[in-house]
Amino acid sequence: MRFILIFLLLSTEGLAQAPKFTRQDTLRGSITPERAWWDLVHYNLGVKVDPSDKTFSGQNTVTYKVLKSAKIMQIDLQPPMKITAVTEDGKALKVKQEGNAWFITLKKKQVPGAVNNLIISYGGRPQVSKLPPWEGGVTWTKDSNGNDFIVTTCQGDGASLWWPCKDHMYDETDSMTISVTVPDHLMDVSNGRLRKTTDNNDGTKTFEWFVSNPINNYGVNVNVGDYLHFGEVYQGEKGPLDCDYYVLRDNLKKAKTHFEEVPKMLAAFEHWFGPYPFYEDSYKLVEVPYYGMEHQSSVTYGNFYKNGYHTTDVSGTGWGFNFDFIIVHESGHEWFANNITYKDIADMWVHEGFTAYSENLFVDYYYGKDASAEYVIGTRKNIRNDRPIIGYYEVNKSGSGDMYSKGANMLHTLRQLVNDDEKWRTMLRGLNEEFYHQTVTTGQIEAFLAEKSGMDLKPFFDQYLRDVRIPKLEYKADDTTLSYRWVNCVEGFAIPVEVSIDGKTQRLIPESTWKTVALGQPMRKLTVDSDYYVDASKIE
Secondary structure, three states, X not given: OOOHHHHHHHHXXXXXXXXXXXXXXXXXXXXXXXXXXXXXXXXEEEEEEEOOOOEEEEEEEXXXXXXXXXOEEEEEOOOOOEEEEXXXXXXXXXXXXXXXXXXXXXXXXXXXXXXXXXXEEEEEOOOEOXXXXXXXXXXXXXXXXXXXXXXXXXXXXOHHHOXXXXXXXXXXXXXXXXXXXXXXXXXXXXXOEEEEEEEOOOOEEEEEEEEOOOEXXXXXXXXXXXXXXXXXXXXXXXXXXXXXXXXXXXXXXXXXXXXXXXXXHHHHHHHHHOOOOOHHHOEEEEEOOOOEEOOOOOEEEOOOOXXXXXXXXXXXXXXXXXXXXXXXXXXXXXXXXXXXXXXXXXXXXXXXXXXXXXXXXXXXXXXXXXXXXXXXXXXXXXXOOOOOOOOEOOOOEOOOHHHOHHHXXXXXXXXXXXXXXXXXXXXXXXXXXXXXXXXXXXXXHHHHHHHHHOXXXXXXXXXXXXXXXXXXXXXXXXXXXXXXXEEOXXXXXXXXXXXXXXXXXXXXXXXXXXXXXXXXXXXXXXXXXXXXXXXXXXXX
16 A cells, blocks of 8 residues: 555654553453464355445355464454354354454364364444545545446455454465356456356346455455456566456446556566466456555455556656556555565555665666656655654554655665666565465565675665664765764664765765765765765864
């Protein structure tokens, strides 16, 4: 998810002190004992969407593998939604609710290695999203022809807003079946491939979708509307990739022209990141009544069929008007969010920093390296440096909204340190190969980049991820020498930096103590290469 407003939503909390956390925060954000003993295998989610009373109801059959013996299982479902019954092998089970968490007491002996099934029945009026996708829930609206237009969004707030699940990012289900029943004049579009459509002969139809790859909870979505479909086949790195587009009836003509950007996006991102990660499940772009989100293989779109982001260019440079921000950014999440997924939302920068950076790489692919540098540097105006990019672990609390533009500029700076664009591209592709369809920690990403770059990057990541200060190159000069050092930085910060001294480029390797270099003549002017996200100041 990547939008201007989110900088304010994520950045204005806790400016002076750490927030206070509750037991509910821990139940939501940690791998509790009641979660740890079992591993997700498959969800078979069936949900009926009823626009007449704005309710969701249905069942979720949870297939799980027992890792160690236990009796209590935690399933999450947020009020006002309610679990109405739970059965295993036809036997009703006792359920105890504690806020958003529901603790199920199992009767069957849980034998390590066994694969079991639990059927959870539920229903209710899910939380209405007042500002999708920044506030999670269900959006109930109408299209221009008066047809119901209903969608779900739930990043951060949790998929348990509208369906019962193991609502923690560390454990992804290996596959998923999603069956959505809607009024028969409408259509549901969800993740994966449409397996069948059933006319229920009662004024409703059921659309069954199947996801054959691991999928995170917030990536699961329901989109109900008066959709028309068209598609194409993209010849990608792994062969033919089905691309399917679902748009409102009145927008079909302009969508067929505007969505020509999708193959361009795929070409750029397969070049930089490697093959699209979900060939088996196809790529879909689905129109929604909000800006857009990165739902896996069901990317949602609401950017009015225009380039830029709504009416703006997030970089302020003009380059952002050369592409549709939502198509590029939200699709970039297929690699960073849906392929490589954070285990804890505290590491949300792994999704948003790399994906914000993907905008810059799209510009690089089509308009060149100078244009891409100008774009990413332009996004620095969005950085607040209010609090660290990394959030609080085990309580479902992300870091600063700076994870977008600061994350992108950190990666752009790292590209300069690597100083070899083909090597840099190999590292980005290597991430998507090494962590293919996995959940990860920041530590794993840092270690991979350090190993492949051959550099000690711990101070570098500590500076940009865990500190709010912008490192500053402090320098002074006399008639014969230049003295320089890093200040405003963490211990051990010693990255090289390119500077121009009276028009001549030179690579310095400052440390926290003064270093000197011979000039040969008095220095008139020093400027730091703007590709590095650092400050500079001269001491007179």
